[in-house]
Amino acid sequence: MRNKGLNGYRALMTVIVAGLLLLLSGCESSNIQYNKQGYASRFGVMSLGPDGKYHVYAETTQIHRHVSQDYAHGFEVKRRDNGRFMGYFEVRFPEPIEISPELEKHYTVLEGGRVIRSESELHWGLYSSPFWFSEDDPLGQYELSIYIDGELYRTIQYDVVPFESGLPF
Structure with a gap:
């Protein structure tokens, strides 16, 4: 014998949970602010995503010079x-x-080594570029200029500061 009240409660909870999941799954895309050309960008600390591409998980313009393949910006x-x-x-x-x-x-x-430029490459939907530090990379203010379809899209100035052990990243 089934308890109809309990089944009704479970059905209601299932609908509520499903609705919340649906609502939350759209939050990331709805928070992205696209410019009038249809592009959005982020800069900061990165990690490798399940799609095999690097994604920014913490936006910041203060980057710690940490020489580790686990620390990308x-x-x-x-x-x-x-x-x-x-x-x-x-x-x-x-x-x-x-x-x-x-x-x-x-x-x-x-x-003379003050600027490096990547090759222009074709991208579909997402252009992601991680960077890692080497021991002799200088501290100080860096400038990153991103070009889309041959035109300057965005310039980001960021500070590279010494790494302090124990920092979460």
């Missing part, structure tokens, strides 16, 4: 319609950096 640019677009970036350092053959394989080095 960078940006992501999303296109509202998930369409394709070309993107590249430039990073301006507070002082020239040491140029390694590996660095020259992946970037165009400008101004």
